Amino acid sequence: MNRLRRSLGPAVLPLLAVLTAFIVGSIFIVITDFDNLSKLGSDPGAALGGAIGTVVAAYGALIVGAFGEPGNYWAAIQSGGDPKAIATAIRPITETLVAATPLIFTGLAVAVAFRTSVFNIGVEGQFILGAFGATVAAIVFSEQGLWPPLVLLLAIIFGIATGAVWGFIPGFLKARTGAHEVITTIMLNYVAAQIVLYGLRSDFLRQAGSSQPISKVLTVRMPLMFPDLPAIRLHWGFILALIVAALVSWFLFKTTKGYELRAAGFNMTAARYAGMSAGGAIILAMTVSGGLAALGGSMEVLGTVGQMSNDISSGFGFNAIALALLAGNRPSGVVAAALLFGALRTGGGLMQVKTGIPLDLLFFIQALVIMFVAAPLLIRSIYRMPARSTAEVSPV
Amino acid sequence: MTAASPAFTPLATELGVAERRALRDARIRGAIFAVVGLISFALASGLMEAPSTFSFWIDKQGGDSFTWETTSGLLWILTGVAFGAVGILQLVRGASFQWRRALLPLLALLITATLGTLLDGKVANLTGVFRGTLELATPITLGAFAGILSERSGMLNIAIEGKFLIGACTAAIVASVTDNALIGVLAAVVAGAGVGLLLAWLGIRHGVDQIISGVVVNIGALGITNFLFLRVLSKNTELNTPPSIEAIKVPLLSEIPIIGPILFSGTPYLYFTIGLMIFFWYMLFRSKWGLRLRASGEKPSAAGTVGIDVLAIRYRAMMMAGMVAAIAGSYLSLSSAGSFQMNMSAGRGFIALAAMIFGAWHPVYAFGAALVFGFSDATQALLSILGVDVPPQLLNSVPYIVTIIVVAGVVGRVRGPAAAGQPYIQG
Secondary structure (H helix, E strand, C coil), rough: CCHHHHHHHHHHHHHHHHHHHHHHHHHHHHHCCCCCCCHHHHCHHHHHHHHHHHHHHHHHHHHHHCCCCCHHHHHHHHHHHCCHHHHHHHHHHHHHHHHHHHHHHHCCCHHHHCCCCCCCCCCHHHHHHHHHHHHHHHHHHHHHHHHHHHHHHHHHHHHHHHHHHHHHHHHHHHHHHCCCCCHHHHHHHHHHHHHHHHHHHHCCCCCCCCCCCCCCCCCCCCCCCCCCCCCCCCCCCHHHHHHHHHHHHHHHHHHHHHHHHHHHCCHHHHHHHCCCCHHHHHHHHHHHHHHHHHHHHHHHHHHHHCCEECCCCHHHHHHHHHHHHHHHCCCHHHHHHHHHHHHHHHHHHHHHHHHHCCCCCHHHHHHHHHHHHHCCCHHHCCCCCCCCCCCCCCCC | CCCCCCCCCCCCCCCCCCHHHHHHHHHHHHHHHHHHHHHHHHHHHCCCCCCCEEECCCCCCCEEEEEEEHHHHHHHHHHHHHHHHHHHHHHHHHHHCCHHHHHHHHHHHHEEEEEEHHHCCCEHHHHHHHHHHHHHHHHHHHHHHHHHHHHCCCCCCHHHHHHHHHHHHHHHHEEEEEEEHHHHHHHHHHHHHHHHHHHHHHHHCCCHHHHHHHHHHHHHHHHHHHHHHHHHHHHHHHCCCCCCCCCCCCCHHHHHHHHHHHHCCHHHHHHHHCCCCCCCCHHHHHHHHHHHHHHHHCCCHHHCCCCCHHHHHHHHHHHHHHHHHHHHHHHHHHCCCCCCCCCCCCCCHHHHHHHHHHCCHEEEHHHHHHHHHHHHHHHHHHHHHHCCCHHHHCCCCCHHHHHHHHCCCCCCCCCCCCCCCCCCCCC
């Protein structure tokens, strides 16, 4: 029992934070439902019932949208292996995994930088630039008629390298000149977006006959995990994300370099006195961070989407900040939080369609989650939990 | 980077580390100015015959115009002379040279020459460009003021973007409901103060990293305003049709030829911003309040020791910053666009942050920096109207790259308040 509590311990506060954020979110759903509120004067009971009904319908649609309809699962079992029925049943949950894939990469990117006390807001830019680099390489090498798997490999490597450079720049500037990484990475995000827009206007990349900044459809793609099932977009990038998460965990906690990164993040001065290069740690952390974000971008364009556009990232980089905080910057936590956020994105789509409640509510809820995680005293006072005897160390 | 050896003896030179570094920076700066000057002369030699035409509206937009014809070569020669002179002054006078003041006219010359070359004889009406510059610079300047206030007091402020959105949304809704733009602005001010209070409370009371609380506000503001727009405002359009705040012509002053239509026919926000700039300059650097505020941001422990209530100062500064940023937000929805739109701040809050740094946490310089950002936007609009073939992405990137260079201290080290971002525990 004690052991169970200890292993669950780190998850209690984040779970309560998520729960509280959803409760606050439901308040906003209710108070913006004017039709229902107008009944409050004449029939308070019906208004209350209506309010509860709306919230249950919304969050119900969220869950079904993220994990699938039980009825469809049952139908798939009864059909005896009909690919169409199976696809219908598992489509929502695979879509959750598809949405989680880029979030795992970007979340890891933020977490690695955070562990070194560097705040990488540039994950968004590194993500889209990585996707762009992968696209350029994929189009160039496949037009040269290279063996497709080799094209894929080169595209991924090129994508990672592009993002790593984009992470290296603010890391280098921070280490050498003290330029605050928050400012430089925000600026580099804009520059990256402009580079992508500029590149996508070129005839070489642009889709023929389109005036939009959209690239040609890539001929070489990440292989699908279930090629036999129709309309299932889940590709091997998801498995790669899990492997990379394990590798990052190993790197951070089992290697000397990883120890140096964490030491520099914990106490820069102490690390320096211990003979470590704090500047080197910052540069390494930012480069790795940029590479991870770019790998996520490469997977998104080579796997899920299949063509580059300027809105390839629907806020994956910015979401990742919330995600890494929620995860306490642990790679395992990043995977769990990415699955949660992925579920919110996919489920939020169904919620929006079914109940007309905008998906954007979930971003507000995410902001609340970070706030509650970052200010544990708030949650503790709401739920009357005793404060820890030792000073609570925030995850950053 | 301090040397830890106990046997450390200072090198036998008359200059300290900081002075040597400043001298080195000054030399690099002088060399850069000189190089730009030489490039300008090189460009001039090929463009002596190329016509360059600029025009201004004399009395009002679309009225009579005043046209000035010259050649691109002449403009480049002027630029070259100016850059060369500043470069020489910088090299001769070293670190004591006040180069920051020379930057604005230099940039103006450089940009005029570039513009003339790019336009290649097409007539450019600059009244529109300058008015556009001021309009675009207004919210950025106010945002930068918000940043200056909070960072001078020792609290980081990356939530300007979120405050813009909250201010814009609140102002639009309240102004629509009350059918009074002024009440809308006041409501935005209250909302902004609330956001500032939340930030201060999270940072001071709960010890939340100030960057994280800033991210919370930015993400949360975008989420909740989008949610409100889609769920409430798009269906009930009567809640999003605020009376707009129109431009006001200053009597007499707006009659001045050329300058009048540019400077004195703007929105009340423009005059407010300029008034606020003077006010904040005075308050920050000439008043007791400003001294205390800056002390809290530079060395809070010393300020606390002499009896200054650092935390109260920070709370108040954060609330004031929220108010100023929300006014900028109300400008977006009430004056600039006429209604609230999703994500209508479109990253301006971050540009304001850059303007704050570019302007060395000083209200007047920050206004200058905002003008540079506004001008680059306005010029780009002009070039695309005239059909000049410059990739807009290139032009768009320039302010960001310049900011990175400035922050990295290549052109000149700017130093923010020493204690910004560090929690202070009052004893």
